[in-house]
Amino acid sequence: MDIAELINHPELLLLVLAPLFFVCILLEWYLGDRRQKLPVSARYHAKEVLCNFSLAAMHQGADILAGLLIAKLYLAVFGWKLFDIQMGPFTFVLLMVAQDFCYYWFHRASHRIRWMWAAHVVHHSSENMNFSTAFRQSLMYPFAGMWVFWLPLVILGFDPNWVVFVVLLNLGLQFFVHTQAVRKLGPLEWLFNTPSHHRVHHGRNPQYIDKNYAGILIIWDKLFGTFVPEDETVIYGITKPVNSFNPLKVTFSEWRDMFSDVTTKGLSLSKRLGILFAPPASHQKDD
Numbered sequence: 108m109d110i111a112e113l114i115n116h117p118e119l120l121l122l123v124l125a126p127l128f129f130v131c132i133l134l135e136w137y138l139g140d141r142r143q144k145l146p147v148s149a150r151y152h153a154k155e156v157l158c159n160f161s162l163a164a165m166h167q168g169a170d171i172l173a174g175l176l177i178a179k180l181y182l183a184v185f186g187w188k189l190f191d192i193q194m195g196p197f198t199f200v201l202l203m204v205a206q207d208f209c210y211y212w213f214h215r216a217s218h219r220i221r222w223m224w225a226a227h228v229v230h231h232s233s234e235n236m237n238f239s240t241a242f243r244q245s246l247m248y249p250f251a252g253m254w255v256f257w258l259p260l261v262i263l264g265f266d267p268n269w270v271v272f273v274v275l276l277n278l279g280l281q282f283f284v285h286t287q288a289v290r291k292l293g294p295l296e297w298l299f300n301t302p303s304h305h306r307v308h309h310g311r312n313p314q315y316i317d318k319n320y321a322g323i324l325i326i327w328d329k330l331f332g333t334f335v336p337e338d339e340t341v342i343y344g345i346t347k348p349v350n351s352f353n354p355l356k357v358t359f360s361e362w363r364d365m366f367s368d369v370t371t372k373g374l375s376l377s378k379r380l381g382i383l384f385a386p387p388a389s390h391q392k393d394d
């Protein structure tokens with residue numbers, strides 16, 4: 108498959124990368140489960156891995172379906188583009204950096220707005236950390252409004268197919284930061300999101316909560332005050348555990364809790380809006 112074909116069908120990118128993902132998973136499983144060289148929280152548990160893979164398949168399916176609608180919207184908005192941007196090596200790097208900046212704000216909003224957290228919590232609800240954790244994605248992202256965060260790129264004048272390609276490339280590259288097999292990467296730690304930085308992001312130690320939102324570049328966290336280096340051993344998961352390997356329960360439990368809270372009798376409108384859009388209680392430091 109050549110690059111032009113991939114740009115026209117960006118949804119195939121993760122499938123193209125799949126063999127590489129599986130080699131990494133096998134190596135990590137061998138190091139952790141067979142050779143016992145990794146922490147216990149890096150081990151593979153059949154029920155959880157099956158849940159993680161099911162979540163990935165559900166996410167991919169929802170993305171393809173929602174993508175049909177979102178592609179129409181992006182094309183309409185593309186009609187009002189501000190600049191005529193021709194794709195080449197320079198504009199490709201520019202698009203990757205711009206999308207990574209938008210990703211930082213999407214990810215930060217996903218932690219600080221309960222409506223978006225209801226989708227993103229799926230990614231955080233495992234108490235283990237290995238490559239299969241990267242597969243924990245929610246089919247509810249299109250409903251939660253993820254696509255809004257890439258609209259500025261389309262309005263700027265980046266071709267919608269390229270935008271979607273770069274969104275998925277960013278997601279695909281993030282697979283590689285979900286591991287405990289890599290400790291620190293020297294000078295790369297200054298500029299890039301690394302396994303060490305991302306382990307912090309998955310921590311529920313109080314000092315690690317809502318930190319290191321980076322996708323590819325860690326500079327955004329350093330610029331906007333959300334960077335914390337890995338120091339204390341990370342305890343993985345969330346403060347309100349989901350305690351299930353059922354992908355449907357994992358996907359919908361926070362939506363169910365949120366809608367049950369918002370429909371509580373006798374609440375004022377501002378309280379109800381607060382339940383939907385204020386930071387989630389399950390992810391606050393004082394919880």
Ligand SMILES: [Zn+2]
Nearest residue numbers: 214218227308
């Ligand atoms: Zn997150």
Ligand SMILES: [Zn+2]
Nearest residue numbers: 230285305309
């Ligand atoms: Zn992650």
